[in-house]
Amino acid sequence: MNFLGLGALCWRFTLLSALWWAWLGHDCASWIVGAPAIAVSTAVSLSLLPPLSIRISPVELVSVAPKMVWRALIGGIDVARRVLSPSISIEPSMLRYPLLSLPGNTARWCFLHCVSLLPGTLSVSLEGDEAIVHVLANQDRAHRELAKLESDIASIFHHPSRHA
């Protein structure tokens, strides 16, 4: 196993162990089940998603995280306001958004996961280089939000966005 593979193995093993610890770590007996489960999960993870050569910038991650929390807050308030108004104010549409500045699959899937937390947008699928996004209302605003998110994700994955 090369250095890259060993690094990925250590990271994923540590992450899965941390998750088990978070739920059941206080109970020592739980590790009888936990340790094999973590080993199998690490193996499955490596076979489904081979080690990646991309680098994630921790500095950018820390600077983007509060923005994401803020957007998720606005997103939640927006959807709550819409469903609680007497006449539900939605005008749904499907949008195709080209992911030009996110060449890697990991960056794209990361983008799709974050899209559903933004106000008014829900990721539906990835077809070729285009993300298919369901928009609850207001396509223009959705476009602006997606462009901002795209440049943020691109900065984390060390690919400067063309939209930025």
Add this chain to the structure above:
Amino acid sequence: MNDPLLWISAISATCGCFFFVAGSIGLLRLPDIYSRLHALTKADGLGLGLVVLAAMLQQEHWIPVIKLGMVWLLILFTGASVSLLTARTALETKVPWWRKEEA
């Protein structure tokens, strides 16, 4: 001394419950699978975040705080994944999306 923290915690938990209720109302009132997923991922994710924040503020040690944070991140991630898979399956099986003019 702990009183202000407890107050913030109580307010946060109450707001969190409000968003859970809003998410459930959205599930009932919205017209199709795609718009329902909007309500579930966003409102419930935010509701859980606020409830987790409330629980964090009541901890006396930092370890449970980290554990709660990890639980929140994991649920956010799985919520987004499940929502994406549900929506993608709906699109692949050609479930139509609701349009305004049909109302």
